[in-house]
Amino acid sequence: MLSDTVKSELERIAGTANVSFAREDLICYSYDATNNPVAPDAVVFPGGAEEVSLILKMANSERFPVVPRGAGTGFTGGSLPVEGGVVLSTERMRSIRGIDTENLTADVEPGVVTGELQSEVEGLGLFYPPDPTSLKFSTIGGNIAECAGGPRALKYGVTRDYVLGLEVVLPTGDIIMTGTKKTVKGVVGYDLTRLVVGSEGTLGVVTRAFLRLLPLPEATRTMLVKFSSLEDAARAVSAIISARIIPSTLEIMDSVSIRCVDEFAKIGLSGVEAVLLIEVDGREDGVERDVADVERICKENRSVEFRVAADRFEVKDLWKVRRSISPALKRIKPTKLNEDVVVPRSRLVELISGIQDIARKREVVIASFGHAGDGNIHVNVMVDGNDPREARAGGDAVRDIFDLTVALGGTISGEHGVGITKAPYISMELTDQDIEAMKRIKRALDPSGVLNPGKIFPSPDTGAPRG
Amino acid sequence: MKSLEEHIKEALKCVRCGACKSVCPSFDVRRREPSSPRGRVALIEASLKGEEGLGGMYVGHIKECTLCGSCLNNCPNGVDVPGLVMAARAEHVRREGLSPVASFALRNMLSSDRFMPWALKLASKLQGLFLKSSSVENGLVSRFSLPFIGGGRLLPELAGVFFMDRRHVRALSEAKGDSSKPRIGFFVGCGVNYLLPDIGESTVRVLKEAGAEVVVPSGQVCCGMPALSTGDVKTARSLALKNLEAFEQGEYDYIVTSCATCGHGLKNIFRELLSGEEDGMSARVERFSSRVKDITELLEGILSYKGRAGEGSGDRVVTYHDPCHLRKYQGISEEPRLLLEKTGLRFKGMKNPCKCCGLGGGLAFSNYELSMEIARKKAEGVRGCGADVVATACPGCIIQLKDALHRYGVRAKVVHVVELL
Ligand SMILES: Cc1cc2nc3c(=O)[nH]c(=O)nc-3n(C[C@H](O)[C@H](O)[C@H](O)COP(=O)(O)OP(=O)(O)OC[C@H]3O[C@@H](n4cnc5c(N)ncnc54)[C@H](O)[C@@H]3O)c2cc1C
Ligand code: SF4
Numbered sequence: 001m002l003s004d005t006v007k008s009e010l011e012r013i014a015g016t017a018n019v020s021f022a023r024e025d026l027i028c029y030s031y032d033a034t035n036n037p038v039a040p041d042a043v044v045f046p047g048g049a050e051e052v053s054l055i056l057k058m059a060n061s062e063r064f065p066v067v068p069r070g071a072g073t074g075f076t077g078g079s080l081p082v083e084g085g086v087v088l089s090t091e092r093m094r095s096i097r098g099i100d101t102e103n104l105t106a107d108v109e110p111g112v113v114t115g116e117l118q119s120e121v122e123g124l125g126l127f128y129p130p131d132p133t134s135l136k137f138s139t140i141g142g143n144i145a146e147c148a149g150g151p152r153a154l155k156y157g158v159t160r161d162y163v164l165g166l167e168v169v170l171p172t173g174d175i176i177m178t179g180t181k182k183t184v185k186g187v188v189g190y191d192l193t194r195l196v197v198g199s200e201g202t203l204g205v206v207t208r209a210f211l212r213l214l215p216l217p218e219a220t221r222t223m224l225v226k227f228s229s230l231e232d233a234a235r236a237v238s239a240i241i242s243a244r245i246i247p248s249t250l251e252i253m254d255s256v257s258i259r260c261v262d263e264f265a266k267i268g269l270s271g272v273e274a275v276l277l278i279e280v281d282g283r284e285d286g287v288e289r290d291v292a293d294v295e296r297i298c299k300e301n302r303s304v305e306f307r308v309a310a311d312r313f314e315v316k317d318l319w320k321v322r323r324s325i326s327p328a329l330k331r332i333k334p335t336k337l338n339e340d341v342v343v344p345r346s347r348l349v350e351l352i353s354g355i356q357d358i359a360r361k362r363e364v365v366i367a368s369f370g371h372a373g374d375g376n377i378h379v380n381v382m383v384d385g386n387d388p389r390e391a392r393a394g395g396d397a398v399r400d401i402f403d404l405t406v407a408l409g410g411t412i413s414g415e416h417g418v419g420i421t422k423a424p425y426i427s428m429e430l431t432d433q434d435i436e437a438m439k440r441i442k443r444a445l446d447p448s449g450v451l452n453p454g455k456i457f458p459s460p461d462t463g464a465p466r467g
Numbered sequence: 468m469k470s471l472e473e474h475i476k477e478a479l480k481c482v483r484c485g486a487c488k489s490v491c492p493s494f495d496v497r498r499r500e501p502s503s504p505r506g507r508v509a510l511i512e513a514s515l516k517g518e519e520g521l522g523g524m525y526v527g528h529i530k531e532c533t534l535c536g537s538c539l540n541n542c543p544n545g546v547d548v549p550g551l552v553m554a555a556r557a558e559h560v561r562r563e564g565l566s567p568v569a570s571f572a573l574r575n576m577l578s579s580d581r582f583m584p585w586a587l588k589l590a591s592k593l594q595g596l597f598l599k600s601s602s603v604e605n606g607l608v609s610r611f612s613l614p615f616i617g618g619g620r621l622l623p624e625l626a627g628v629f630f631m632d633r634r635h636v637r638a639l640s641e642a643k644g645d646s647s648k649p650r651i652g653f654f655v656g657c658g659v660n661y662l663l664p665d666i667g668e669s670t671v672r673v674l675k676e677a678g679a680e681v682v683v684p685s686g687q688v689c690c691g692m693p694a695l696s697t698g699d700v701k702t703a704r705s706l707a708l709k710n711l712e713a714f715e716q717g718e719y720d721y722i723v724t725s726c727a728t729c730g731h732g733l734k735n736i737f738r739e740l741l742s743g744e745e746d747g748m749s750a751r752v753e754r755f756s757s758r759v760k761d762i763t764e765l766l767e768g769i770l771s772y773k774g775r776a777g778e779g780s781g782d783r784v785v786t787y788h789d790p791c792h793l794r795k796y797q798g799i800s801e802e803p804r805l806l807l808e809k810t811g812l813r814f815k816g817m818k819n820p821c822k823c824c825g826l827g828g829g830l831a832f833s834n835y836e837l838s839m840e841i842a843r844k845k846a847e848g849v850r851g852c853g854a855d856v857v858a859t860a861c862p863g864c865i866i867q868l869k870d871a872l873h874r875y876g877v878r879a880k881v882v883h884v885v886e887l888l
């Protein structure tokens with residue numbers, strides 16, 4: 001609980017209209033896409049770094065947690081106030097301060113919705129590649145904090161690769177500037193930018209980001225390819241990459257995902273065992289050649305249908321299929337244990353067939369889809385959480401999947417971060433020394449533990465029920 | 468109507484993914500979670516489960532929904548957020564009653580047996596005395612305030628003689644018995660009757676040109692959507708019954724409307740509103756609702772309207788705004804565009820044609836400023852494509868767009884598609 005002095009001080013700092021203790025707001029800032037609500041004691045909407053700094057300074061003296069929140073679309077509970085306190089929403093900090101068409105950089109506030117930045121720069125013939133599936137409704141700040149990535153990671157990398165510098169308010173309230181604002185190079189001091197990217201709002205609050213842009217590719221082609229077996233599709237993926245074609249998207253969907261999304265989008269996919277969504281971009285003549293090559297390779301790997309989107313409406317339709325899978329899975333079972341494991345690309349077939357074995361062994365439904373091109377697969381174990389047998393089987397299946405992933409030389413989270421849902425598992429991948437090094441950094445920057453406590457590191461109270 | 472349990476079940480379908488935030492017009496302006504579809508579901512779910520401490524703020528968020536259906540269209544889990552919002556409003560009305568102004572407007576005016584409420588008639592006579600005229604590209608636009616509409620906005624002047632009262636329209640109240648032509652029953656709706664009778668005139672004219680017989684049944688009343696969106700289920704239901712009866716007096720091949728909202732009401736909402744009423748009711752509703760067509764759907768898809776080629780000048784640019792209730796609830800988006808191609812005007816699409824104009828769900832009355840903020844993007848879209856004429860297919864959208872274009876200084880005419888045919 002917050003004392004009355006803290007409450008009125010918050011109002012003084014951010015303005016009464018930008019602080020709320022109302023039940024309605026506490027309800028609406030209690031959840032993210034894990035759908036495991038924990039209500040905060042207050043929600044504050046600061047307008048910039050100065051206000052964030054004052055709030056954090058007070059948090060240190062009065063000892064209350066502060067939890068940064070962007071759009072609340074996280075899949076691991078990063079923005080949930082698990083220990084109460086103040087949710088600090090970046091929704092008010094949402095201006096694109098500048099786009100530099102000469103240096104190809106953008107200067108944005110953290111609450112800017114990623115898709116809105118993208119359409120803004122695309123209007124100028126520029127390109128901000130990171131494309132989490134949630135791009136139309138998640139924020140740059142949240143993307144930076146989770147180091148979000150998407151289908152384009154294969155060719156263009158992830159959020160980390162486009163952050164030049166950051167304005168960050170440290171947990172103690174000090175405002176720092178990391179990296180550079182407009183230059184690609186810069187090696188003065190430690191690379192704190194990389195430290196903050198992916199730190200899940202535990203090491204600082206990003207209040208401004210300086211991003212790198214690229215020229216917009218001249219042409220893009222989108223293809224949808226159907227297969228009658230998952231292995232054929234996975235082999236086609238490897239063959240495409242071996243042929244030195246790097247698509248900007250190379251997505252795979254298994255039969256469970258297909259069935260589910262077909263019900264929502266009604267696009268005649270029933271009976272198909274696997275689908276690849278492939279996009280190539282570059283120069284006009286180059287993409288035509290790539291399309292022909294991809295088609296040939298897919299046929300060699302026994303594809304049953306190959307379709308190229310004729311216009312931008314068809315492109316949108318094809319993408320809608322992919323973007324709808326994750327939320328639509330709930331049609332199968334009420335509880336979705338959602339993992340995003342990554343293995344080296346060459347081990348993809350082993351991962352996918354191994355997951356099918358696990359599904360059979362544990363008697364659960366598992367939907368797999370995702371970024372086949374970079375070996376990042378979203379594995380969704382579907383159970384009814386209210387059925388004790390299924391809940392247990394689901395938990396066991398997740399553990400099996402993580403074991404398999406680590407055994408294949410992979411990592412247990414490619415995009416979604418650790419937050420609370422994956423905290424119990426990090427020691428499967430990290431050694432005690434690894435974890436201790438991270439904890440030391442956290443303690444050094446946040447000695448009183450006020451910024452987003454209870455995340456990433458397993459502790460007695462966060463090892464609790466998962467999602 | 469649905470039970471509490473059914474509504475809770477609907478709310479529980481939401482996985483809180485947030486995908487709906489990218490399409491919600493009120494969230495687009497407010498940019499705070501409680502104004503998003505997801506936030507509304509969370510709030511309504513809490514309220515349905517009996518959560519304490521929800522007050523005026525809750526009601527405010529429930530009222531700020533335009534019922535546009537964009538979220539429902541975009542939700543991978545098919546969560547009917549607007550349906551939940553309507554249920555929440557109905558629950559609120561059940562508990563607290565209607566505000567005196569809304570109750571006066573809805574009960575006395577819309578449900579009046581005769582389709583000529585005295586207050587409106589009086590207002591149409593007197594409006595010249597106390598209206599400020601405003602010269603706008605759009606022509607007939609005046610500033611006036613009726614007790615139930617709220618001041619400050621620009622509205623088309625009330626029709627001097629309401630559409631349904633016109634002699635030639637009254638002459639159409641019964642079928643002539645010519646069996647060679649498809650017989651169409653015309654559902655007029657309030658917007659056309661009181662404010663934009665030219666749409667009614669065009670509808671009748673074009674239908675005749677297309678070779679149909681037009682009947683305008685006299686017993687028809689308001690479709691009930693305004694009442695329902697305020698939460699007044701009782702009024703909405705009694706209006707629905709009256710309309711059903713009015714159209715059961717004759718035999719029609721189709722029932723047509725030029726209003727997207729009426730169309731959604733007659734096609735979709737009637738089924739829910741009148742379900743479980745009495746024996747045989749569902750068959751009656753089905754018979755009625757399955758015949759309802761939007762004017763664009765009827766002309767393009769069924770009567771294969773040819774247009775009057777050669778008219779109109781190719782240098783005038785027309786664009787099209789998709790009414791939410793037409794595109795998202797009736798799946799009609801191609802037909803009006805195909806009809807526009809037959810006008811001889813040059814068609815140019817605007818940015819985000821299917822984004823809500825901000826009028827719906829009573830928002831234009833409950834929160835005029837927010838409604839106009841939502842409309843700002845629409846106005847910018849029109850400016851951006853340089854159209855001389857904005858065509859759409861809903862009197863509500865027309866009224867809102869005229870007001871918005873005026874407010875944001877965009878010079879373009881706003882009309883119904885049928886007026887261009
Ligand atoms: C349907 C769906 C699809 C998704 N697809 C992808 C995908 O393809 N790839 C992917 O990587 N992710 C994906 N996600 C997960 C999620 O969208 C991303 O993690 C996203 O980056 C979260 O952004 P947000 O603005 O919603 O942040 P939130 O959920 O609000 O917060 C996420 C974390 O960031 C922190 N944070 C937020 N803003 C700041 C800030 N300004 N400074 C410091 N910390 C901050 C929070 O404390 C929290 O720990 C998906 C989610 C959904 C619902
Ligand atoms: S209403 Fe649908 S789109 Fe919106 S958060 Fe819920 S499940 Fe997602």
Ligand code: SF4
Pocket residue numbers: 490491492493494503504507531532533534535536537538539548549
């Ligand atoms: S119906 Fe429209 S205004 Fe209402 S919540 Fe859905 S998208 Fe928002």
